[in-house]
Amino acid sequence: MIDLTLDIEQYDCPFVAATDECDLAFSAVHWEFDTARRQTDSRMVVEAVDRGALDDGLDVLRGHDGLADYDLLSRRDNVAHIRTSVGQTDAMATIRDNDGYLTGPSYVEDGSELWHVGFDDSGEADAALSRLDRSNEVTVVARREPDLPELQGFVQNVGAAMTLIEGCRDLSDVERQTLETAVQGGYFQSPRSATLGTLADEFDVSKPAVSKNLRRGQRKMIERVVEAIEELD
Incomplete structure (x- = not known):
């Protein structure tokens, strides 16, 4: 194919x-x-x-x-x-x-x-x-x-893929934008090239506010990732 x-x-x-x-x-x-x-x-x-x-x-x-x-x-x-x-x-x-x-x-x-x-x-x-x-x-x-095993894996794991997509849809606009900016800015890299302070300045909010949005977005996505892993198993 x-x-x-x-x-x-x-x-x-x-x-x-x-x-x-x-x-x-x-x-x-x-x-x-x-x-x-x-x-x-x-x-x-x-x-x-x-x-x-x-x-x-x-x-x-x-x-x-x-x-x-x-x-x-x-x-x-x-x-x-x-x-x-x-x-x-x-x-x-x-x-x-x-x-x-x-x-x-x-x-x-x-x-x-x-x-x-x-x-x-x-x-x-x-x-x-x-x-x-x-x-x-x-x-x-x-x-x-794609070879046959890859095609079979794709068909069998459509449910897991949809779980991840639903996780993305669960994010609010602020949570999505905060996660995107954090990833693009290098917040999750080691060493970090972005901090809570730089993210707070980007969105013109306090550090606790941007931290809260990050944690909410991460929690939603991690929960969906765990669900997807269980479906893969």
Whole structure:
């Protein structure tokens, strides 16, 4: 198996068009290709910077020629859950013509889309990439050839991976930003190149406050890591 991660700008994709014009992003929750209708049915989570950007982006999406069907399933503030049917794009036709298949969810932001695509052999993958380059802007972000034990381990440990992802989602914005700044600044290195004092200055708070945010973030992530380790076992 050849596993590709592609950053692709499809000129005929309604999701790309919406993110190109408006400040929002689409994350695929579920997708399925209908061979009879030659359309991709999907459920997407849409997140925008604010309610206005969400309204504008959904308007662009609904007005695109490539959108065959649309339904707003739910909405809260600047986040929406939608169901769509999209006609087969040139890029998707290329993937399917070369016996390729999607191996993971897509993510669309700033006018480009991140795809995870699989092929059974390198010849099919190379042929698809060559054709994709003719009609789309494509960058190969990663190319891997996992062996059978690695594939088996990936499938078996999806639950552990989701546990870690949920841990990241549990973090508040302040906790996440504090952890990121601490790691990037070298707080956890030995010797430290950042201190509680420098972190406190960065966020304009007291040392006890930044220490509290660090400890809360670390506790949440460590608890999830332990859960993931247990699932791996």
